[in-house]
Amino acid sequence: MTSTFSILAQQPAGGGILGNPLVMIGLMIVMFYFLLIRPQKKQRQELEARIASMAKGDKIITIGGMHGIVHHISPETVTIKISEGVFVPFNKSSIATVDKTGKGDKKAPEVIEADEVTKG
Numbered sequence: 001m002t003s004t005f006s007i008l009a010q011q012p013a014g015g016g017i018l019g020n021p022l023v024m025i026g027l028m029i030v031m032f033y034f035l036l037i038r039p040q041k042k043q044r045q046e047l048e049a050r051i052a053s054m055a056k057g058d059k060i061i062t063i064g065g066m067h068g069i070v071h072h073i074s075p076e077t078v079t080i081k082i083s084e085g086v087f088v089p090f091n092k093s094s095i096a097t098v099d100k101t102g103k104g105d106k107k108a109p110e111v112i113e114a115d116e117v118t119k120g
Helices: 004-010 021-052 114-119
Strands: 061-064 067-073 077-083 086-091 095-099
Touching: 021 095, 061 077, 067 086
Parallel strands: none
Antiparallel strands: 061 067, 061 095, 067 077, 077 086
């Protein structure tokens, strides 16, 4: 009667081509490329294209969370209108999103007072 340990000792080590550490590292690098690096690179290229096609009147959000409308564009900076008479310059690299659907929408959102909410 043979023990389980002797049966395991007789099996060849490695387990084929996937047992090779270099092959496993290569597969992990390929997986990282297709799952992480490639989608992030594509997303960054789309954002750069939106920033390049940005025009006056587009709504933007900066990486700091500042919402505004594009007022003036220069080669390095964008001046956004935050409020009536409030203009702030930002570097183009600090823009997180560009919304072209808001172009020409001049109506301000309706403000609901706290008293109206509690009264129903």
